[in-house]
Amino acid sequence: MNAPLSPLIHLIDDDAAVRDSLALLIGTVGLRVRAWASPQDFMEKFDRGGIGAIVLDVRMPGISGLTVLEKLVAVGVDQPVIMLTGHGTVEMCRRAFKSGATEFLEKPVDDQQLLDTLQAAVQQHVRSRERNRDDRDARERYAQLSAREREVLGLIVAGLTNKEIGRALDVSPRTVETHRAHLFAKLGAESLAQLIRRYAALVEDAA
C-alpha cells in the first residue's frame, strides 16, 4: 500500500456546473479533488487504496447513486461515502444509511456543512486505516511468540505479578523475568499499559 501524499476526494455528479463549483469549493480548504462525470468511469478507474472520501449524487442518468453506493460497499471499498440529493425522501435516506452511507446531504448544500463533513470523513478514514494497520501488525507480532511466552503474556494480561506467574508455571521468578523481556521486545511494547491495551483482545481470542 502506497502511503498517500494527502487525502483525495472523489466527486461524482453528471452536471458539469455542479461538479466544477463543488470541486472549486472543496479545493479552497486544501483538499485534493478528482471530479468524475460518469459513475461507471469512476468505479472502473479510481484508486481504492488511497485515503479520502467519495461524494456521490443520488440522481444521475443511467445508474442511481444509491446503486453505485451498494456496488462500492459490495466490492469492499472502505472510503466513506457522502450522498448528495436534490429531493431527499425519508425512504431514500433510510436506504442510503442502510447501504453504508456516512452522511446524507441535501442540495443546495451549505459550504461549511459540506467541508466539515468531508474533513470528518477523511479523519475517520485515516483512523480506520491506522486501526486496521495496527491490528494486522499486532497479529503478526503475536504469531512470533513461543508457546511459553504466550502463556506468560496471558498471565500478565490477567494481572499476575512475576512471582505469582513463577508459582503458577512452576518456574523461578528469574525465568519469568527473561520471558517477559523477550515478550516486550518481540511485541515492540514500550510499557505494560501499552502491552495490555494492544494485546488483551488477541490473548482473549486465543484462549
Place this chain on the structure above:
Amino acid sequence: MTPLHNRLAVLLAGAAVAAIGSIVLARLELDNLRAAFETDARIVHRLLSQRTAQHDAVMAMLALLQSGSRTDRPEQRIPSVYPQILGVQQRSNDAAWPDAALSAAEDESRRNRRAAMAGVDFKAGRYQLVQAAVPASYAAQIDLRSMVPWEEWPMPRETSPVRVMLEYDGRQFVLQPGQEGSGWRQFDFRKRLAADSQPFDVVAMRNLNWTDLPWIKMLGWTLLTAATFAALLALERQRAERRRAEELLRLGQVARLNTLGELAAGMAHELNQPLTAVLANTQAARRLLDDESPELATARSAMQRAAEQARRASDVVGRLRRVVERPDVAGQLQPLSLEAAVRNALYLLEPELQRLGIKPAVGGPAVTVLAEPVALEQIIHNLLSNALQALAQVPAGERALHIESRAAPGQGTLTVRDSGPGIAADVLPRLFEPFFTTREGGLGLGLSLCESLASGMGGTLVAANHAPRGAAFTLQLPLAPAA
C-alpha cells in the same frame, strides 16, 4: 374468470335450463296425453262390455220367458227395443238350424250354460249369438256398428287420433279409424270384453305426431329463459362497466398524484442543480477572497459561473410556468350541455354521494355553453368533490347539495351550493391562489386549476358564502351561439 368465460358460462347455463325445461314440459304433455288415452280406452271397453253383457241378459231372458204358446213370440219384438239386434231365430226341439255353425254354437252354449258366438262376419259387421234352451233355442244376429253407444262415446268419432277396433280370431273390425302418426311414439291398449260369451278384444292405439308436443309452451319457456339470462348478462355487463369506470377514475386520480409527484421531484432536481452550483461558486469565491493572498482570477470566474447558473435556474422556472400554469384550452371550445356535464360528474361521484347519504337537487333550464369537454368536466368534478368534502363535516341530516343552471344574456352559469361549514372570511380572498390549502395533505391546486381552466375558456369562477350556512361556487361560461 375472464368476462368472456363468464358470458360463455351464462350462455351455456341458459341453454341447459331452456333444454331441461322443454324436456320436462314435453314429458308432462306426453303423460297427460297417455292418461287421456287410457281413460278413453277404458271407457270404450266399459261401454262395449256393458253391451255384450246386455246381449247375454237378453238371450238368457228369452230362454227363461219362452212359453208353450207359439203365437206369443217375444223374440220378434226384441229388434225394436235393441236396434243392434237385427233379428232373432228360434229353433224348436224338432227343427234344425239352417246353418251348421249355429248347431255347433248351440252345443257350446249348452255345454257352458251361457250364450255362444257363431258366424262372426267382420266384413258385414255382424255376428250371431246363440242361446241353447228348452224347449226352443234362439240365435240373434247382432250388428257391430249399431252395438256401439255412440252418444256415450268419449271421443269425436271422425276426428279423434285414436284408432279403436274389435279383434277376434286375428281379424279386426274398425270402430273408429283414428289418424296416422309419424310413428315415433305409440300408445296401446288391449283388453278382452267382460262377457265371456263374446270374447272380442278391444284394441285402441294412438300414434303420436311431432305436432302433439307442446311446442308453444316449450318455445315460451325458451324465450322466458333467454330473456331472464339476457337480463342477467346485461346486469352483469352493467356492473362490470360500473366497476371499470370506478377503476378508471381511481387510476386517473393515482396517475394525477403520480404526475404531480414526478413534477415536484423533477422540479426539485432541475432547480436544485443550478442552485447548488450558485451556492458553491459564491461560497468558494468568498473563501478565495478571504485568503491572505486572494486568488482574484479564480474568484472572478466563480462569480461569473454563479451568475450563469442563476440564469439557468430562472430559465427552469420560466419553462415550468409555461408548461403548468396556463393549460391551453381556448382552441377546443365546443357547444356542451351543462346538464350532461353535471350528470357525468354526479355519476362518477355516485358511490361517494351514497356513502354520505346525499341526494343532489339539480335544477334550472337546459343551458348549452361553449367549453372544452375535459376542462368543463374537471371543473364540475372538482366543485362537486369539494362540496362533498364540506358536507362530510356536518351531521348527515343537514347535508344538502344544490346544483342550478341559469342562462343570462350571452352567459350560462352553474352554481354548486352546499350546506357545509362554508368558507372562513380570511380564507375567501386567497381561495384561488396556487398551493393555498386548508386541507391536511391537500395540494392547494384544485380550485386554482379550476379558475385557470374557466378563464382559459373565457369564463369565470366565483366563490361566496350563503345564508344560513355553506359555500356556493358559480361557474360562468359563454353561451353557445344558437344553431
